[in-house]
Amino acid sequence: MADYTLERKDSFTVTGIGVELKSDYTDFAGINEEKAAFWQTISEDGKLENLKKLASNDYIFAVNEAVNNKMMHYAGVMTDTSVPEASRVIQFPEGEYLVVKxxxxxxxxxxxxxxxxxxxxxxxxxxxxxxxxxPNTTVEMGHQNGLVFGEMWIPVVRK
Known part of the structure; x- marks a missing residue:
């Protein structure tokens, strides 16, 4: 099994710009293509850079969440500032999280x-x-030796 930890996290909020994913939830290739296109668009139009400028830390969040029976994907940051183009403020609950690095x-x-x-x-x-x-998220935490490093955080419950 892959390396992972279970960590207790306080509740936190991510402010994000999002897109509805139209692929079937089992179509991983289609979902990945949609996500890649979304990230390319917000990188090229400056929205991602504007979002980063308002962040309270260096983390960039890629959040997945079901909202009103729609599969949503967001680029987000932690911030105390209002973000005019944000499409959602995403609440992550306090509790245990599966963390994969x-x-x-x-x-x-x-x-x-x-x-x-x-x-x-x-x-x-x-x-x-x-x-x-x-909501679950991958968190881009920084760069080291030419690589991007980060973690996936998923809220879990004990069985």
């Missing part, structure tokens, strides 16, 4: 790899805890 050549590769490990390996093999929904 990783590094990759690009932020997109980091998100894809961590999501695959978490949902493809760790959660299916977990015996003592389960993901029961709610």
């Amino acid at each position: 990783g590094k990759a050549a690009t932020a997109d590769e980091l998100h894809t790899t961590l999501t695959g490990i978490t949902f493809g390996q760790v959660l299916p093999e977990a015996k003592d805890f389960a993901y029961v929904g709610g």
Whole structure:
């Protein structure tokens, strides 16, 4: 099984710019293409850079959340500032989180790899805890030795 930890986290809020994902939730290739296109668009139009300027830390969040029966994906930051173009303020609950660490050549590769490990390996093999929904996120935490490093955070409950 992949390396992971369970960590207790205080509740936190991420302010994000989002997009509805139209692919079926089992179409991982389609979902990944939609996410990559979204990140490319907000990088090119300056929205991601504007969001980063308002952040209270260096973390960039890629959040997945079901909202009104729609699969949503957000680029977000922690901030105390109002973000005019933000489409959602996402509340993460206090509690235990599954944390999977990783590094990759690009932020997109980091998100894809961590999501695959978490949902493809760790959660299916977990015996003592389960993901029961709610927002989940990959967190881009920085760069080191030419690689992007970060973590995936998923709220879980003990079985």
